[in-house]
Amino acid sequence: MSSAPPVFISAADVERLLPRASLLLPGLEAALSNFSAGPAGGVEQPLRAVLRVRPYRGFLGVMPAYSAADDALSTKLVTFYEPRGDSAAPSHQATVLLFDPRCGALRAVLDGAVITAKRTAAVSAIATKLLMPRPAAVLCILGAGVQARSHYEAFTELFDFTEVRLWNRTEQRALQLASSVGGAVRVCGTVRDAVCGADVIVTVTMATAPILFGEWVKPGAHINGKLLTETAPGLLMENMRPLVAGDAVQSVGASRPDWRELDDALMKSSVLVVDSREAALAESGDVILSGAEIFAELGELLKGTKPAQPEKTTVFKSLGMAVEDTVAAKFVYDAWSAGN
Ligand SMILES: NC(=O)C1=CN([C@@H]2O[C@H](COP(=O)(O)OP(=O)(O)OC[C@H]3O[C@@H](n4cnc5c(N)ncnc54)[C@H](O)[C@@H]3O)[C@@H](O)[C@H]2O)C=CC1
């Protein structure tokens, strides 16, 4: 077995070798299914260790995983820091170490920022494909950072939205993102305006308190993906959606047990799907503090052991899983090894 030193794959090279998040879909779908299959699925993934860097309001996460189906072993080291006006550093920085599972030798050190951006958006797209109403015309993204961009890119490649809306706490940042993506984006001044009538909502902020509220969900019944509002007793008018908080919510932020993006009302009135039950119950403030019941893991929907229910209002709570990084790092390393 070769003892060659590990290769270093920079952010620019990861971007070149993994130009689109959609390239990860088959590998990620398989890994999510395998994860939710338990030991038979061959995914080893402990709950990540998250160390607090208290004086600087920062965190260091350690995310190891082995996937037998991919025969891939990796660990990601990721730091994430709460917003500080005085820092030019990205809020999230990451490195992925990829090992040879046969002997434990380190094969590659990969920049983890691009991997994190693309694999997270790809997983949200997998959930959206299963959970969004049909048809789905309006996409709304709350947040305008790294994940907002990667979700915009993946979602506009994979779905046929006729309108994309964007809201950010500081509007200037939303305007910058909107003008840089090369497609039509409507920047909204309030969350409420942005989510009104949206079919799919992606929350990708560093919020620590709710920004999206269940009271914005107009009472009514979702039937075949359209909201039917009772305008008079017994009279249902199709498509009256003055204020709907979205039929499929992809909640990607709020990854600490005391952080929120969604309020209790929205959490409790939606069908709740998570990437990992164990992680959601340990890390997600939206899940823990609302007491909302988890309906399924995404892998269970993919396997078909639980129904997706796209006709209902759904929330996919994404915490991010180490095996997603394993799949992505192996994809990049294989492409690098093949000389691409
Ligand atoms: N589920 C997963 O797999 C992953 C989740 N994340 C999470 O996704 C979220 C977005 O990450 P990035 O785009 O990389 O971060 P970023 O720092 O690039 O962007 C964060 C965005 O949130 C906004 N923001 C900051 N504080 C806010 C507040 N209090 N209320 C509302 N908006 C606020 C900022 O203006 C910015 O637009 C974070 O919560 C992050 O931890 C990140 C990576 C993976």
Ligand SMILES: O=C(O)C1=NCCCC1
């Ligand atoms: O999965 C990840 O990577 C992350 N998830 C939550 C926040 C930090 C990065």
